[in-house]
Amino acid sequence: MLETLRRIVQEVNLAEDLSSALSVMVLRIKESMGTEVCSIYLLEPKSNQYYLMATQGLNQSAVGETRMGYSEGLVGHVGQREEPINLDDAASHPKFLYLEETGEERFSAFLGVPIIHHRKTLGVLVVQQRDRRRFDQNEEAFLVTMSAQLAALVAHAEATGTIDGNLFEGVESESARFDGISGATGIGIGKAYVVYPPTDLKSVPDRAITDIKKELRTLNGAIKSVRLDMARLKVKAKVQLPKEEQGLFEVYERMLDDNALAGEVREKVSEGNWAQGALRDVVQTHIRAFEAMDDPYLRARASDVKDLGLRVLSFLQEAKSSINKIPPNAIVVGEDITPTVFVDMDRENIAGIVSSHGSSNSHMSIVARSLGIPTVVGVAEFPLSRMEGRDLVVDGYRGEVIVSPSDAICKHYKSVMEDERELSKELDEVAELPSETPDGHCMTLHVNTGLMADVTLSLERGAEGVGLYRTEIPFMVRDRFPSEMEQMEIYRQQLEAFHPKPVTMRTLDVGGDKALPYFPITEENPFLGWRGIRVTLDHPEIFLQQVRAMLWSSESLDNLKIMLPMISSITEVEDAMHLIHRAFLEVLEEGAHIEMPQIGVMIEVPAAVYQVREFCQQVDFISVGSNDLTQYLLAVDRNNRRVANLYQSYHPSVLRALQEIVTQAKAADTPVSICGEMAGDPRSALLLMAMGYDTLSMSASSLLRVKWVLRKISYSRSKEMLDEIWQMDNAAVILSHLDYVLEKEGLGGFIRPMHGSVHS
Secondary structure, eight states, rough: HHEEEEEEHHHOOOOEEEEOOOOHHHHHHHHHTOSEEEEEEEEEEETEEEEEEESSSSGGGGGGTTTTTTOOOOOEEEEEESOOEEEEEEEESTOOOOOOGGGGGGGGGGEEEEETTTTEEEEEEEEESSSSSOOOHHHHHHHHHHHHHHHHHHHHHHHHOOOSSTTTTSSSOOOOOEEEEEEEEEEEEEEEEEEEOOOOOEEEEOBSSOOOOOOOHHHHHHHHHHHHHHHHHHHHHHHSSGGGGHHHHHHHHHHTSSHHHHHHHHHHTTTTTTTTHHHHHHHHHHHHHHOOSSSHHTTTHHHHHHHHHHHHHHHHHTTOOOOOOOOOTTTEESSSSSSHTTTSOGGGGGGEEESOOTTTTSSSHHHHHHTTTOOOETTTTTOOGGTTEEEEEEETTEEEEEEOOOHHHHHHHHHHHHHHHHHHHHHHHHSSOOOOOSOOOOOOEEEESGGGGGGGHHHHHTOOOOOEEEEOOOHHSSSSOHHHHOOOOOOHHHHHHHTTTTTEEOOOOOOOOBBTBOOOOOSGGGGGGSBBBBHHHHHHHHHHHHHHOOOEEEEEEOOOOEOOOOSSSSSHHHHHHHHHHHHHHHHHTTOOOEEEEEEEEEESHHHHHHHHHHHHTTOOOEEHHHHHHHHHHHHHOOTTTTGGGGGOTHHEEEHHHHHHHEEEEEEHOOEEEESTTTTTTTHHHHHHHHHHEEEEEEEEHHHHHHHHHHHHHHHHHHHHHHHHTTTOOOOHHHHHHHHHHHTTTGGGGGGGTOOOOOOO
């Protein structure tokens, strides 16, 4: 059966369109099961009717013509019950509906199974036979299996706009919607301008060479050309990008150093592979390493490696870029758009960006936020080949793209855009004002950073410090562990940029599914594996060197704070503190003039929630990683689309855990902060303030919105809101209540774009 299934799926995947795929499927299922009829009925959502879309055994003239209501006939009965129905005499069933045009009156045995995708009924798959008999369990299991395959096929066609008036004759087509991830907030309306990479690493074959010196000269020429290209883009970036954002191109230049990608490629060439094959091996190895990582910020670095690899390859192949002068009001669409792509375009013509790959932490997303370009990334099923020139709406608040929007949808989003323009003027007014409630309660607002590119925007928006600085980057852009001096120089830049404001540096957070290319770790369950503090405690030589670099970088500044990730026991804290004090004494003996920085732990796993009081006896502060804590508490991978809807920050269990943490910390008189998406959402920020959190750390793009709302809602009112939600047991109800409260307070505009939409 498994081999039969594979053959059918393979043939269906080769079909040119949905109609062809359905025809292939009914034919192969009929042959495999040895039945006389196989038919597929699809539910058209607008008319709420089932259409006969493909059949083998019934009259072909009925395809596209036969239709029945949602609850009519045996087909409707299967759909309503959402389970298989197996009958030996279909005509005797009270739900049997005689449809003369199909010719099905000749058939007695009936087996129908629903086609369901993510709890949504899409149609019904039916087999029939003349003889009176019940299909056996194996036959039923096979049809259920085929139905699951069919559900994915139909859902994809529905998402990509294939199911429209061409299939359902006479039914008005609807706009197609695609879910992705918000890269940069805002609304963009325009026509798609598709960007294709000029080269493809995957298609490069291995090719043995005999003249290694000649091949190395070719490689060196391509690398030199890319360096010149980077220098050209850097000049353009000085005009188009803020000063600190230009650091992105310096990262690219460093990746071309001999001790990074370029050196690895040369080694492969020296072993006898031609330059293009060597480049492919090295780049794909790094891409796989980055993409396997759990941390979304680090996973996004795969995009940078790929972009650089394609640029070198394009010079090796002497390929020309497909990027031309883009038309006005364009939505730039591509598979994996990088900053080097759209810096080369006219910024004033870019209305939005859509990328089928990438994440909110990619360099492209960071630059898009800096430039204020609405961006949606990670749109997995976006049909790039059919997008050129299509009307699009980019909803950077919801992480959604709408293809061929109706007049009603366009009108709604234009209204949102106008509201946003007015709102932006108001937000700018609070940049220099304190984060203080009307009744005098102060909240400290910090930012999360990882690149120098984050600095300018953070300071412009009034950030009072850094609540989370990711130190992994120096480890990611090299083919070896960075030296203590290299780390120190990078950390020093961050500390100087924010001085005298505090900068909280998280120690190296790798391991498990965040393995370094030169430090591979393979595990069956990386989410629960060797990662974070577990790795660095097992390798004190790495931990000590990093802490020493941090301490040296803080000399004469003294605005460093150190934070330990993935803590689950007091023993880990004690072991880490021992090493930190050892490093501190070493640098003092070597002549450093520094103060002992504050040390804190991150609460990211459930076990840590119940040890906060004990941690407070060892450290100076507590910081909650709300994203990971929510993920672990609910056992939900939020990057898994099948269960992402179960990732709920307002889940009562999550809120109770957050309250438990701050209650324990306050009892020990220990400052407690929180970083992650909850800190940057004005609604949850109010609850966190009411719970007792001292500091909220968020992306710079969220800071002004949070500050504005905190300045409008009194601390006493936030306490009342918290008391109200403790009486609720449902995340959706809690969120709706918070929205209602803010609407009532006249602050709906600050949260409405985050979830507002319209459907035609």
